[in-house]
Amino acid sequence: MADKGGMDKAKGKAKEMTGKMTGNREREVEGKVDQARGEVKKVMGEARDRAREAASSRRRDES
Numbered sequence: 001m002a003d004k005g006g007m008d009k010a011k012g013k014a015k016e017m018t019g020k021m022t023g024n025r026e027r028e029v030e031g032k033v034d035q036a037r038g039e040v041k042k043v044m045g046e047a048r049d050r051a052r053e054a055a056s057s058r059r060r061d062e063s
Helices: 006-022 025-062
Strands: none
């Protein structure tokens, strides 16, 4: 998950726009789901990074 959801969000936006342009409601909804999945990955990645930083800081403080 190196991009932290960016690819899912971009892919989702493309699907959503394609669905809107073609009138394919199912494709549009798939796009929105992909975007939401990307946002969740982003938030999870940020939380994981903050947790690692906090743990690292705590270890430095204990030294």
